[in-house]
Amino acid sequence: MQQALRAGRAATNDEHAIKRLLGAVGAMVDTIPMDGTPPETGEQVYRLVREITGVVDPYRLIKESSISEAQSLYPGLKRMVERADDRLLTAIRIAIAGNVIDFGANPSFNLVEDVSVILRQDFAVLDYVAFVSHLRDAETVLYLGDNAGESVFDKLLIEELNKDVTYVVREVPVINDVTREDAIASGLDEVAEIISSGAEAPGVILDRCTEEFRDRFARADMVISKGQGNYEGLSESTRSVFFLLKAKCPLIARDLNVREHDIVLKGVNV
Amino acid sequence: MQQALRAGRAATNDEHAIKRLLGAVGAMVDTIPMDGTPPETGEQVYRLVREITGVVDPYRLIKESSISEAQSLYPGLKRMVERADDRLLTAIRIAIAGNVIDFGANPSFNLVEDVSVILRQDFAVLDYVAFVSHLRDAETVLYLGDNAGESVFDKLLIEELNKDVTYVVREVPVINDVTREDAIASGLDEVAEIISSGAEAPGVILDRCTEEFRDRFARADMVISKGQGNYEGLSESTRSVFFLLKAKCPLIARDLNVREHDIVLKGVNV
Numbered sequence: 159m160q161q162a163l164r165a166g167r168a169a170t171n172d173e174h175a176i177k178r179l180l181g182a183v184g185a186m187v188d189t190i191p192m193d194g195t196p197p198e199t200g201e202q203v204y205r206l207v208r209e210i211t212g213v214v215d216p217y218r219l220i221k222e223s224s225i226s227e228a229q230s231l232y233p234g235l236k237r238m239v240e241r242a243d244d245r246l247l248t249a250i251r252i253a254i255a256g257n258v259i260d261f262g263a264n265p266s267f268n269l270v271e272d273v274s275v276i277l278r279q280d281f282a283v284l285d286y287v288a289f290v291s292h293l294r295d296a297e298t299v300l301y302l303g304d305n306a307g308e309s310v311f312d313k314l315l316i317e318e319l320n321k322d323v324t325y326v327v328r329e330v331p332v333i334n335d336v337t338r339e340d341a342i343a344s345g346l347d348e349v350a351e352i353i354s355s356g357a358e359a360p361g362v363i364l365d366r367c368t369e370e371f372r373d374r375f376a377r378a379d380m381v382i383s384k385g386q387g388n389y390e391g392l393s394e395s396t397r398s399v400f401f402l403l404k405a406k407c408p409l410i411a412r413d414l415n416v417r418e419h420d421i422v423l424k425g426v427n428v
Numbered sequence: 429m430q431q432a433l434r435a436g437r438a439a440t441n442d443e444h445a446i447k448r449l450l451g452a453v454g455a456m457v458d459t460i461p462m463d464g465t466p467p468e469t470g471e472q473v474y475r476l477v478r479e480i481t482g483v484v485d486p487y488r489l490i491k492e493s494s495i496s497e498a499q500s501l502y503p504g505l506k507r508m509v510e511r512a513d514d515r516l517l518t519a520i521r522i523a524i525a526g527n528v529i530d531f532g533a534n535p536s537f538n539l540v541e542d543v544s545v546i547l548r549q550d551f552a553v554l555d556y557v558a559f560v561s562h563l564r565d566a567e568t569v570l571y572l573g574d575n576a577g578e579s580v581f582d583k584l585l586i587e588e589l590n591k592d593v594t595y596v597v598r599e600v601p602v603i604n605d606v607t608r609e610d611a612i613a614s615g616l617d618e619v620a621e622i623i624s625s626g627a628e629a630p631g632v633i634l635d636r637c638t639e640e641f642r643d644r645f646a647r648a649d650m651v652i653s654k655g656q657g658n659y660e661g662l663s664e665s666t667r668s669v670f671f672l673l674k675a676k677c678p679l680i681a682r683d684l685n686v687r688e689h690d691i692v693l694k695g696v697n698v
Contacts, residue, residue, distance in 0.1 A: 159429050159457075173462070181458025187429075188451025192443070 159183060161200070161262060161333070165207045169216035179210045195390045197361030200262065204332045205358065215331035217261060217306075224259050224307025224334065225343050227269055232310055238277075239314060246293075247286060249318040251277060254402050254421050256311030257304060257385050261334040262360060263406040269307075276404070282420035288428045289400050293319065296379035301350065302326045302362055304385030305333075306340035312384065316349045324374065325350040332360045335387070361387025364395060386410050398428045429453060431470070431532060435477045435603070439486035449480045465660045467631030470532065474602045475628065485601035487531060487576075494529050494577025494604065495613050497539055502580055508547075509584060516563075517556060519588040521547060524672050524691050526581030527574060527655050531604040532630060533676040539577075546674065552690035558698045559670050563589065566649035571620065572596045572632055574655030575603075576610035582654065586619045594644065595620040602630045605657070631657025634665060656680050668697045 162183040166176040183203055190199055208214055215221075235252050242248035255276035258267045293299070299321045303309055309325075316323050325346050328335045336344070341352045356368030362383070364372055375381065381399045383392060389401050389410065401424045405411040411418045432453040436446040453473055460469055478484055485491075505522050512518035525546035528537045563569070569591045573579055579595075586593050595616050598605045606614070611622045626638030632653070634642055645651065651669045653662060659671050659680065671694045675681040681688045 159454075177462055178458075184429075184454035184457030187454030188448075192447055 162203050162207060164261070164265060165204065165216050165333070166211060168220065169207060169211035169213035172211075175211055179206060182206050182210060195361070195363070195393070197359040197363055197387045197391050200332060200361070200387070201357075201359035201363075201366070204360070208330075215337075217331065217334040220261065221306035221334050221336075221340055222343070224269075224305070225310060225340060228256065228259070228307045228310035228344070231270070231273065232314065235311070235314055239318065246290070246318050249315040250286075250289075250402060250423060251421075253308075253311050253315040253384070254404060254423070256308035257402070257404045259305045259307040259334070260385070260406065261305075263386060276421055279421055281423060282405075282416035283414065283422045283424045285400070285423055285425035285428065288425040289423060292380045292398065292400070292425070292428060293321070297322055298378050299323045299380045299382060300326060300374055300378035302355075302381065302383040302388045303336040303341065303346075304388060306336045306344070307334070308384065309336045309341055309344035309346060313344060313346050313349055316346070321380075323350040324378070325352050326355050326362070326371070327352060328358070328360070329354045329356050330358045332358060335360050357391075359387070359391065361385075361389075361391035363391040396427060398425065400425050400428070431603070432473050432477060434531070434535065435474060435486050436481060438490065439477060439481035439483035442481075445481055449476060452476050452480060465631070465633070465663075467629040467633055467657045467661050470602060470631070470657070471627075471629035471633075471636070474630070478600075485607075487601065487604040490531060491576035491604050491606075491610055492613070494539075494575070495580060495610065498526065498529070498577045498580035498614070501540070501543065502584065505581070505584060509588065516560070516588050519585040520556075520559075520672060520693060521691075523578075523581050523585040523654065524674060524693070526578035527672070527674045529575045529577040529604070530655070530676065531575075533656060546691055549691055551693060552675075552686035553684065553692040553694045555670070555693055555695035555698065558695040559693060562650045562668065562670070562695070562698060563591070567592055568648050569593045569650045569652060570596060570644060570648035572625075572651065572653040572658045573606040573611065573616075574658060576606045576614070577604070578654065579606045579611055579614035579616060583614060583616050583619055586616070591650075593620040594648070595622050596625050596632070596641070597622060598628070598630070599624045599626050600628045602628060605630050627661075629657070629661065631655075631659075631661035633661040666697060668695065670695050670698070 166179045239245050239248050255273040258272040301323050327338050327341050331337055355362050355371045357366040383399050383401050385403050403422055405416050405418055405420045436449045509515050509518050525543040528542040571593050597608050597611050601607055608622055625632050625641045627636040653669050653671050655673050673692055675686050675690045
């Protein structure tokens with residue numbers, strides 16, 4: 159309900175349309191299965207936002223502003239990587255720091271402050287040895303993007319991977335998640351092939367993705383997944399995936415056996 | 429939705445019942461009129477809580493604990509009143525401080541800390557001269573209670589009024605609002621006649637109250653009203669009412685032309 163209200167207000171000033179939206183989202187609550195995941199529910203909520211307000215991408219201006227702000231930090235962060243003892247680990251940390259740009263689970267973030275904290279924060283889970291080992295043996299890396307703005311930080315990590323990287327975006331605008339347009343605005347087309355998962359949810363739910371994407375997902379030598387939405391969507395997957403995320407809600411934190419606000423590099427099925 | 433979830437969890441551990449409750453409350457959203465007040469909506473939400481969980485008073489234990497905690501503070505606060513330069517104003521301030529005990533708008537309060545702050549806080553509105561003048565001329569005072577626990581602080585103010593006081597409680601348990609049982613547990617039967625408004629909403633909405641209450645409301649020489657719910661319920665009334673409350677949400681604060689967290693003694697139609 160809160161996300162619907164926030165997206166509705168971003169889309170329109172028409173209080174009657176916002177009232178209709180909340181009514182429609184409210185009526186949907188009873189249909190959500192007990193074992194539904196947040197990205198599945200999110201897909202339905204943001205579809206209602208699009209249908210009722212008529213605005214396809216309510217967060218467009220916010221996403222442009224997030225990308226600009228992230229780009230203003232990019233040169234300093236790039237120097238930080240270049241001077242680091244362990245460039246790759248520093249770039250991973252920066253990519254996770256970018257995960258604070260989230261108007262779904264974390265709307266009151268402050269980019270500069272939050273990034274500064276994360277750059278000094280210990281990892282609660284750090285499967286770095288496995289990450290380095292998988293990366294060394296990989297030719298192709300499938301990189302699942304999460305939020306617009308965070309995408310600029312992803313570019314910095316992709317530059318350190320030195321592999322044939324494919325960057326995966328959402329098929330349609332949902333919350334402030336990264337779309338093809340946002341990925342290009344973030345400069346990701348300079349360092350990766352950009353493809354859509356085909357899914358409309360704020361997270362990669364495999365059975366909602368295109369056949370083509372599922373094939374790429376299965377065949378990639380290594381998969382790197384950003385953020386909570388993708389983690390939730392892939393929780394049943396049996397292939398190896400490295401999850402980079404900040405735990406922003408108690409349920410995800412509990413599932414990962416970490417505390418809220420912890421940062422995580424977790425290899426699953428590795 | 430948050431209040432329904434909180435009340436549902438207080439009532440039961442049955443996740444399926446809580447799911448049904450949220451579905452029912454969600455389905456209700458579309459029926460809420462644009463100009464509906466929170467107490468009107470609250471009445472419907474807590475009726476659904478009672479019907480679906482089968483628990484008539486989910487906050488019973490919480491209310492008992494609030495009353496006990498308030499009673500443990502009572503002797504010290506009583507001494508504070510007895511030593512004060514202005515006993516009445518000190519008792520008013522204490523009665524407003526008790527208004528932090530609110531599991532609807534303010535569930536994360538800390539009684540001792542919050543009361544300490546309010547006892548040192550300036551009033552944003554202080555119609556004290558009018559209050560004293562009306563009180564001097566009054567024989568009967570109708571005092572509209574709000575939350576259980578806060579009721580103990582109300583007793584302290586009623587003792588300073590030195591008038592024929594009637595204390596008004598909710599007809600049925602709703603959130604942690606004070607009922608007849610809670611008022612008696614707070615010792616209010618020692619200092620006032622206790623009557624019910626007849627309404628089931630978390631606030632006195634006159635046209636949902638009994639004829640008898642409306643008559644008492646019209647005839648009382650002075651009306652003192654505690655809390656946001658009663659303020660919202662009485663916003664259309666044309667009789668003189670003194671509102672004692674802490675502004676806990678941005679809408680009430682805006683309506684009163686004060687800031688959130690401000691404390692207010694406001695005379696309306698005086």
